[in-house]
Amino acid sequence: MSKKNLCMLVSWGVVAAIAFFAACTPEDTAGGFGEETNALAGILVNEKGEPQANVRVFARHTKANISDLVDTTDADGKFEFSLVRQGSYGLSATKGKSAMYKRVNYYGQSMEVKARMVASTDVSGKVNLREDTLASDVVVYIPGSPWEAKTSDKGKFSFKGVPEGTYPVLAKSPDPVRFVDVFYVGTFEDGKADFNGPYPVDMIDAVMAKAAPDSANAVADSSEDSEDADVRLVNSEKSKNMLLPLSPEYGTLCLWPLDYLTEGFAGTKVSSDARGRTEGVIFYGDPELTEGVSRNAIVLKGANQYGVVENDRNALDDATEMTLEAWIDVAKLPSDSVYRRNIVGKLGFGSSGDQDVFSLSLVRGECGVKKPKLAFFIAAGSEEDSLGCENAVFSDVVETDKWMYVAVVWNGSTLSMYVDGQLVDTAKTSVKKINPSTEPIIFGKEKLNIQLDDVRLSKTVINGADVLYRYYLKGGAL
Known part of the structure; x- marks a missing residue:
């Protein structure tokens, strides 16, 4: 028989406190259920499976993180809690040189x-915060547990007496305008820690169900979202350092979500720039929307269906760095043996006096590419400079009917391409600065069948952690 639950409530409010104490009646028993229907009962054992008596077990809500429920195991290692708030809880206990989470x-x-x-x-x-910038005064903790620390002025933190195993470790942003809260999958063993991530905080349950099923989700059958737990832990480098990603909103110049189409002039359709930086995309050829990665996506079939941002309001003038992001689904590959087909670009299509700046394209048969690949070309925006192979990066071979998250980063000297969170190519460029260019930004306008979603342009360099976070943020791991 367990001792009576010690119900320690911190800032739960009067109503919740009354409800909880009403549930903590002498009739409650450890390891089984009394008349209550909202009980969490359990048994605590050691590594040999032997019941552990007289050990204090704590239950803490992982999101509220403001209260502890405490019970002490009985002679059979049994404990019980009466829960009020629904959601995810962390159970923890320590005994000598052993611990449980x-x-x-x-x-x-x-x-x-x-x-x-x-x-x-x-x-x-x-x-x-960045590869060369340590983060001080950042709160780091295992959600729903007593293991919490704050980073020093050198960015260091430590956990004492944490159980060996794999657990989520959450870091709170010290600057929410620039950086986001994030969690990493931490693996602890023999005094060493490796961190795999970063991941969006709201994906903790799904990621941990894949990374460490036993410790992540003891009651998967009770979760209505258990089918969403199939997460692939890919492209996440293990490191002793945790890197906080930039907010996707920070530094964004233009964002075309492509969720809605409104009627434009002469039968055209318009999709707005969610940041209001440009006049939006004017689509010709009566394209339609389909289900995308995030809400809807635009479908462009052939050269007659395309979009034009007539005036980007000098978004990239004098830029010394830029990032282009897009979700792309190539529905069908061209049958030609040689081609370069624009997907998104600021270019003039070979006219005299072109001031080309960039083009994310599907290529084959040029630049040494034998099988269809994505390519990103960059130029200085002058008549003397064109989108040549010497200033380009390339993906792996493209698969059809599959959404790909593509991010291309130019830092003023080097181009880097990421696909689905993974760095696939880098190249030095001769382009150091983008000159003012009057070329429009074009979506498609080639013989190509594609779907596009969430096209984003910025003058901010992002790194591998930022890219990976954004890939997962849009469900890239599900």
Whole structure:
């Protein structure tokens, strides 16, 4: 028989407190259910499976993170909590050189869990804002647990007595305007810590269900979202450092979500720039919308369906760096053996006096490309400069009928291309600065069947962590 629950409520409010204490009646029993229907019962064992008696077990809501529920195991290692708030909880306990952390999802139904103590260890890590900039005063914690720390002026943090294993580690942004809250998958063993990520905070349950099923989701069957747990842990470099990604909104010049079309002049359709930086995209040829990565996407079939941003309001004039991002689905590859087909570009299509700046294209048979690949070409925006192979980067071979997240970054000297969060190519460029160019930004206008979603242009350089975060943010891992 368990001791009576010690219900320690911190800032839950009067109503919730009354409801909780009403649930903590003498009739509640550890390891089983009384008359309550909102109980979490469990048994705590060691690594050999032996029940652990007289150990304090804590339950903390992972999002509220403002209260602890405490029970002490009985002689059979059993404990029980009466839960009020639905959602994800962290269960934790320590005993000597052993510790336990387990995540459970509570959706208003009684449930039973088995929690295992494992060897504990002390680990440390660092948090960076950029690769060369350490982050101080950043709160780092395992959600729903007592393991919480704040980074020093050198970006360092440490956890004492954390259980060995794989757990989510969340970092709170010190500057929400520029950087986002993020979590990493932390693996702790023998005093060492590796961090895999970054991931959006709202993906914790899905990612951890894949990374560490036993500790991530003890009650998957009770989760209505359990089918969403199929997450591929790809393209995430393991490191002792955690890097906070830039907010996707920071530095964005233009964003064409391509979610809606309104009627334009002479039968055209218009999709607005969500940032209001340009006049929006005028689409010709009566294209349609389809289901995209985020809400809707535009479908462009052939050379007669295309979009034009007539006036980008000098978005890239005098730029010394830029980033282009887009979600692309190539529905069908051209049958020609040699081609370069524009997907998104600021270019003049070979006219005299062109002031080409860039083109994200599908290519084959030129620049040494034998099989269809994505290519990004950059030029200085002058009549003397063109979109040549010497200033270009290329993807791997393109697959059809598959959404790809493509990000191309130019830092004033080097081009880098990422596909689905993974760096696929880099190249030095002779382009150092983009001159003023009157060329429009063109979507398509080639013999190409594609779908486009969330096209974003900025004059800010992003890094691999930023790219990976944005890939996952739009469901790229699901």
